[in-house]
Amino acid sequence: xxxxxxxxxxxxVRLTDEEFKLIKQHPIKVAEILSPIKQIRHVIPIVRHHHExxxxxxxxxxxxxxxxxxxxxxxxxxxxxxxxxxxRPYRKGRPMDExxxxxxxxxxxxxxPSLVEIFLGARxx
Numbered sequence: 001x002x003x004x005x006x007x008x009x010x011x012x013v014r015l016t017d018e019e020f021k022l023i024k025q026h027p028i029k030v031a032e033i034l035s036p037i038k039q040i041r042h043v044i045p046i047v048r049h050h051h052e053x054x055x056x057x058x059x060x061x062x063x064x065x066x067x068x069x070x071x072x073x074x075x076x077x078x079x080x081x082x083x084x085x086x087x088r089p090y091r092k093g094r095p096m097d098e099x100x101x102x103x104x105x106x107x108x109x110x111x112x113p114s115l116v117e118i119f120l121g122a123r124x125x
Contacts, residue, residue, distance in 0.1 A: 012089040024059045027051055043071075050075040055109045065112075073112040077103070077119055080110070096123075 008019045015023065031048040034040055049063055049072035056064030058076075068076075084102060085093045094102075100120065107116040 010089055014090070024051070028060050045069040046071040046075055048072075050079055052076070053110045054112050058110070068112075073115055077111055077115055081119075 008015060008023060011019070027048045027050060031044045034044055034047060046069055049061065049068050052058035052061065052063040052068045052072060053076075054065055054068070054073070056062055081099055081103070084099045085096070087093045100123075103111060103116050103120065107113040
């Protein structure tokens with residue numbers, strides 16, 4: 001039957017290469033699930049590309065910079081902030097000051113630098 005994605009999500013230790021390869025398929029699978037629903041087809045590029053990196057080293061399609069839909073670049077930051085701040089079976093969530101350091105560190109590589117700047121500016125409001 002193979003590996004279950006639900007088992008992987010609750011796994012208390014680091015993923016194997018095979019498990020990570022399976023996890024990297026989730027944007028494609030969700031886009032496929034949503035594709036028959038005409039009313040939300042506009043969100044498919046956002047869902048499919050929210051793990052693309054600004055430098056082109058993300059997945060699933062290796063898009064880079066402006067090739068990535070603006071909302072997918074925003075979702076990448078939001079999803080990452082959520083993931084870093086959330087408790088996982090294998091670690092506690094990070095505090096916001098550590099998340100900010102990581103956002104700054106990955107600005108221009110993983111994240112769109114102009115959007116990181118906007119996110120950090122909005123936090124100060």
